[in-house]
Amino acid sequence: MQDQDKNETLAVEAKGLFKSYGKIKAVNGIDLKIRKGEVFSLLGPNGAGKTTTVEMLEGIRTPDSGSIKILGLDPIKNVQDLRRKEGIIPQGFNFIEKITPKEAIAYYSTLFNVPNRSEELIKMTNLTNVSNVIFTDLSGGQKQKVGLCLALSNDPEILFLDEPTTGLDPQARRNIWEVIRKLKSEKRTIILTTHYLEEAEELADRVAIVDNGKIMAEGTPHEIIKEYGNGMRLNVDGEAGLLKVFRKIKGIKTKYGSGKFTVIFNSEKDIVKMVRALEKSGKKWSNLKISNETLEDVFLDLIGTKEKD
Amino acid sequence: MRLANIKADFVVYARNFLRTRSALFFTLLFPIIFLLVFGAIFSGGSTKVPLSVQNLNNGSAISLSFVSALNSTGLVTITAVPSNANIQTYINQNSIDAALVIPADFAQEVASSQNVNISFYYNPSQSSAQTAEQAVNLVIQSFNFKIANATPIIHAYVSPVSTTAVGYINYLIPGLIGFSVLTAGVFSMTNIVSSYKKEKIFRQLSLTPLTKGEWMVSKFTWNAIMAVVAIVLMISVGDLVFGAGITFNLYILPIVFFGVFGFISLGIVAGSISKNEETAAIIGNVITFPMMFLAGTFFPVSSMPMYLQEIAKFLPLYYVINGMNAIMLFGNVPGLLFNTGIVAAISLAFFFISMRVFSWKES
Ligand SMILES: Nc1ncnc2c1ncn2[C@@H]1O[C@H](COP(=O)(O)OP(=O)(O)OP(=O)(O)O)[C@@H](O)[C@H]1O
Ligand SMILES: [Mg+2]
Numbered sequence: 078m079q080d081q082d083k084n085e086t087l088a089v090e091a092k093g094l095f096k097s098y099g100k101i102k103a104v105n106g107i108d109l110k111i112r113k114g115e116v117f118s119l120l121g122p123n124g125a126g127k128t129t130t131v132e133m134l135e136g137i138r139t140p141d142s143g144s145i146k147i148l149g150l151d152p153i154k155n156v157q158d159l160r161r162k163e164g165i166i167p168q169g170f171n172f173i174e175k176i177t178p179k180e181a182i183a184y185y186s187t188l189f190n191v192p193n194r195s196e197e198l199i200k201m202t203n204l205t206n207v208s209n210v211i212f213t214d215l216s217g218g219q220k221q222k223v224g225l226c227l228a229l230s231n232d233p234e235i236l237f238l239d240e241p242t243t244g245l246d247p248q249a250r251r252n253i254w255e256v257i258r259k260l261k262s263e264k265r266t267i268i269l270t271t272h273y274l275e276e277a278e279e280l281a282d283r284v285a286i287v288d289n290g291k292i293m294a295e296g297t298p299h300e301i302i303k304e305y306g307n308g309m310r311l312n313v314d315g316e317a318g319l320l321k322v323f324r325k326i327k328g329i330k331t332k333y334g335s336g337k338f339t340v341i342f343n344s345e346k347d348i349v350k351m352v353r354a355l356e357k358s359g360k361k362w363s364n365l366k367i368s369n370e371t372l373e374d375v376f377l378d379l380i381g382t383k384e385k386d
Numbered sequence: 387m388r389l390a391n392i393k394a395d396f397v398v399y400a401r402n403f404l405r406t407r408s409a410l411f412f413t414l415l416f417p418i419i420f421l422l423v424f425g426a427i428f429s430g431g432s433t434k435v436p437l438s439v440q441n442l443n444n445g446s447a448i449s450l451s452f453v454s455a456l457n458s459t460g461l462v463t464i465t466a467v468p469s470n471a472n473i474q475t476y477i478n479q480n481s482i483d484a485a486l487v488i489p490a491d492f493a494q495e496v497a498s499s500q501n502v503n504i505s506f507y508y509n510p511s512q513s514s515a516q517t518a519e520q521a522v523n524l525v526i527q528s529f530n531f532k533i534a535n536a537t538p539i540i541h542a543y544v545s546p547v548s549t550t551a552v553g554y555i556n557y558l559i560p561g562l563i564g565f566s567v568l569t570a571g572v573f574s575m576t577n578i579v580s581s582y583k584k585e586k587i588f589r590q591l592s593l594t595p596l597t598k599g600e601w602m603v604s605k606f607t608w609n610a611i612m613a614v615v616a617i618v619l620m621i622s623v624g625d626l627v628f629g630a631g632i633t634f635n636l637y638i639l640p641i642v643f644f645g646v647f648g649f650i651s652l653g654i655v656a657g658s659i660s661k662n663e664e665t666a667a668i669i670g671n672v673i674t675f676p677m678m679f680l681a682g683t684f685f686p687v688s689s690m691p692m693y694l695q696e697i698a699k700f701l702p703l704y705y706v707i708n709g710m711n712a713i714m715l716f717g718n719v720p721g722l723l724f725n726t727g728i729v730a731a732i733s734l735a736f737f738f739i740s741m742r743v744f745s746w747k748e749s
Contacts, residue, residue, distance in 0.1 A: 137589065137747070157595060165593050171586050175405035176398055187394035188594040211405065227590075 087146075088113045088235050088266035089134060094143035096129050096290075103129040104140070105290030111268065111283075113234075116261050118277040119270040121287035122380055127270040128168050128239055130287070134268070135165055135237050148235060161189060164233030168240050168270075170224035175211045178204050178223045182230050189231040198226040201259070203252055218249035225256060235266040242276060254280060274373045284372070286379055293379045298372045305379060306370035307341040311351060314338070315362035322358045326350050341370075387603070391596050395604040403608065412573060413612050414619060417566035421558065421620055424684055425628045428554040434460070435514035437521065438477075438485040440467035446493035452525060453488075461521040473507065483509040484518035496533065513689055555628040559620055560710035561683040563638075566616045567645040568703050571609055572674050575653025578605075579744070580666035583657070592746040602654070602740075609646045617642065637713050641726040645706040648733025651740040652702075658743040682707045702732040 089111035096104040104126045111117045119127045132138040134145060136152030136159055145152050150159045172181055182195035199208045202222040207215060215223065221241060228236060238257070242250040257280055260267060271277055277284050278298050285295040294301045307330065313319075314336055323331040329342040329351070340351065348367060355362055403409050437456070443449040457464055462484075467476055473487050487505040489495075495502035506522055508515035582588045591601065617634065624630035656673060660666040680694060681687070681703035687695055698704045709725030712718040 135593075137592070160593060160595055167586065167589060167593075169586060170590070172590060173398060173402050173587055175402045180398065180401065184394050184398050185594060187390055188596050190388075190390070190595075 086112055088115070088148055089117075089268065090146045091134060092144050094130065094133060094145070095141045096126075096133060096138065097141060102290050104133070107143075107287075107290070107292055109134075109285070109292075111266060113266050114261075114264045115282045116257070116267045116269060116280050118281035118284045119268070119287050120272075120274065120277050120284055120376060121270075122272070125287045125380075126290040127287055129290075131237050131239050131268060131270055132167070135163065136160075137165075137167070161231060162234045164228035164231060164236045166221070166224040166228045166236075166238050166241050170221060172212045172220070172223060172227075174213045177209050177211055178215075178219075178226060179208045181212070181223060182226050185227050185230040191231050194230065194232075195226075198229055201256060202226055218245045221245060221249075222253070225253065229260075233265065236260065236268070238267065238269045240270055240272070243272065250276070274371075274376055278372055286376055288380045294375070302370055302372060302375055305375045308343040309341070309345075309348075309367060309369055310374065311340040311342065311348070312338065312364070312366045312368075313340075313355070313362050314364045315355075316360060319355070319358060319360055319362065322354050322360070323351065326354060387597070387600055388595075391600045392604045392607070395596060395601055396607055399604055399608055409574065413566070413570045414616055416569070417562050417616055417620060418623055420565065421562050421623055422627065424558055424562075425555050425624070428558070434463045435517045436465060436482075436484065437462040437518040438465045438467050438480075438482050439488070440469060440471065440473055440476075440485065441488045442469050442490040443488050443492035444469055448493045448496055449488050452492075452529065455525045455528065456486075456521055459521045459524055461524075462518050473505075477507055482507075483512040484515040486518075486522055499533070555624055555630040556632050556715060557686065557711070558684070559624045559630055559632050560714050561707050562620055563613075563617050563642070563710060564645070564681070564703050564707040565678050565683045566620070567613050567642060567706060568649050568678060569674055570612060570616070571646055571649030572653040572656065573670050574609065575605065575650045576657040576660070576666045576670035577663070579654050579657025580660055580663045584663060588746040598741075598744065598746060602650075605650055606647055609650055610643050613642055613646050614639075632714055635714055637719070637722060638710050641706060641709040641722065641729050644726065644729045644733045645702070648702055648729065648736045651733065651736035654740040654744050655736065658740070658745070677701045677703045680704075682711075702729060702736075705729045705732070 087110055089109055091107065091109040094104050094107040094109075095102070107126070107130055109117075109130075119130065121127050129138065133140045133143075134147060134152060136147075136156045139153055147159055148162055150162075152159055176184070178199060179195050182198055183193050186193040186195070195208075199205055202225055204219060204222055204226070207219055212220065212223065225238075225241065228238070241257075242253050245253070254276070257267060257269070261280075267280075269277070269280060281298070283295065283297055284301060286293045286301070294305050296304065315338060316336070317333065319338065320331065320333050323329065323338065323340060326347065328344070329340050329347055332339045332341075342348075342351075352365075355365075439453055439456070441449050441453060453464065456462060467473065467485065473485060476482070477485055485507040487507075489502065489504070492502060492504075504522070504526065506519060508519055582591075617638075621630075621632055621634050624632060652673065653670065656669040657666050660669050678684075680690075680698050681701045682698065683703070687698045687704065687708075690698070705725045705728045709722045709729065712721030712725060
């Protein structure tokens with residue numbers, strides 16, 4: 078009874094996913110539960126294992142081990158049924174060279190045996206004036222939008238968008254965001270991988286930060302900041318001697334490098350202590366700034382060890 | 387298999403093809419260019435071989451009638467060599483394959499029934515020289531009979547093998563039809579499969595309900611149509627430019643379609659097993675070029691050395707061309723059926739291999 082219940086609310090349920098390429102452990106033990114109607118974002122640096130994970134969910138790649146259910150279907154065994162319910166933009170979307178967006182959508186509609194909605198889709202993605210231009214002659218952003226049109230041509234319940242906005246200009250990116258928001262309002266489940274924290278914060282209900290084939294943190298951006306973040310941070314420029322001054326204050330963490338201090342602390346009272354201590358030291362300081370930690374801070378913190386080398 | 391899927395994929399492939407000039411060039415224009423070039427080189431409308439004749443007994447009636455008898459065999463085209471030339475030097479300087487010297491005392495010796503020697507020089511590596519020798523022997527024989535006042539009982543009646551199929555051009559057209567079926571199938575599929583793999587188009591197609599089988603049927607249909615267009619074009623150009631006597635023959639369609647089927651399967655295999663587009667292009671060339679020369683596209687297999695003739699029997703194109711020659715040149719239906727059967731069997735084998743090695747999925 079309980080299982081039945083879960084099946085009705087979960088769009089994606091993956092347990093213990095592993096996938097290696099030779100010695101590289103591309104995905105090293107990932108579990109995911111994504112609810113229907115949710116926008117879920119996989120966030121991570123290059124080579125983190127995002128595409129490998131998503132493509133296993135889509136049924137493009139076969140996991141070495143682990144189990145996956147997408148809308149209650151096994152993506153390998155029930156691939157044909159699943160194809161009709163999912164829309165996919167793979168990373169590095171590409172299409173047949175000399176086919177126009179309009180023709181491509183018509184082609185997909187026939188293959189999926191659904192009504193041809195090319196006009197509606199082309200309008201929604203702002204491709205109207207290039208709807209008869211062959212694929213190779215389109216700009217990167219326009220190509221990506223064709224990918225979105227094709228992914229939507231079968232009116233899918235669940236969408237997998239692997240870096241749909243990478244390499245696009247800010248306006249084209251916002252244009253795609255708008256479409257994603259509209260899709261969300263239509264209660265479709267969306268799995269979005271991205272490098273852009275801004276994009277995840279802007280669109281995602283929940284985020285998973287992936288690194289080295291593992292999920293480092295998962296939850297709403299707010300939850301992640303709360304759980305993995307350290308509250309607030311103070312940035313100030315000054316000489317190394319100030320390190321002693323900060324060390325005397327309890328309950329704060331101080332990092333120093335090339336004339337810049339980053340202090341992480343929890344209580345507003347610490348601000349007063351730090352500012353006083355700075356004044357009393359008589360040493361030079363400048364550019365004092367106090368801020369709440371963002372998702373980006375947490376992200377860089379979590380994957381920091383790797384980014385440094 | 388869903389007909390609508392095949393149709394949709396066919397339309398997309400056809401559009402992409404027709405918008406790609408190089409594809410059109412290789413499929414339609416390339417064989418026509420070969421037809422024009424080889425046709426022009428080898429036609430001139432005759433199958434006669436050159437024979438140089440030095441008549442040192444010029445003026446004598448008997449030597450002149452000997453030459454005119456040679457002429458009327460219909461096997462040789464005679465070029466006169468000046469009587470003051472040194473024959474050996476002349477042969478070397480003019481790269482002559484077959485030459486004949488009639489001695490100065492020819493008439494005199496014949497009249498007195500003395501033995502007389504005519505010298506025949508030939509290049510043994512040239513089959514045309516053998517034909518010339520044959521003509522010379524024929525004439526010598528008939529002269530010997532005449533001199534001995536005997537009547538030959540056995541006549542060698544030299545006549546073309548078929549009334550229509552004499553010219554090289556008639557031979558060339560079936561060969562080039564085979565060539566275009568081979569190259570269009572192998573080249574287009576090695577190229578498509580390797581580039582679709584690299585460009586991730588197969589990944590994209592694998593996200594739709596389109597199946598590999600439907601995709602292949604659509605490629606087969608397009609290639610079969612292009613093959614028919616190429617055949618009609620070649621026969622028309624052959625007729626208009628060279629006056630070839632070959633007409634479009636519906637009986638060739640099964641062997642052509644099996645050929646298309648086999649060669650696109652072979653192209654799919656080559657494209658699938660190669661790691662990248664460059665390797666695929668090399669494998670495509672390695673398959674097509676030796677096959678196209680050895681299987682009788684440009685020259686009859688029977689004119690090649692024995693060991694090459696044996697090799698030819700392992701090449702599918704050999705049977706495609708043989709079958710078409712059988713029906714188009716000789717009206718030989720059993721010959722066509724036999725070769726069609728062999729081509730069908732080879733093509734099915736290629737098809738099954740292609741289904742094994744061809745995959746849209748990445749590992
Ligand atoms: N087909 C493959 N063959 C070999 N190695 C692979 C293959 N696919 C992925 N990998 C490796 O697996 C790791 C994870 O790759 P993946 O593409 O999943 O990363 P990603 O998070 O999507 O990165 P990016 O942000 O750059 O797209 C990488 O180290 C990559 O080199
Ligand atoms: Mg990726």
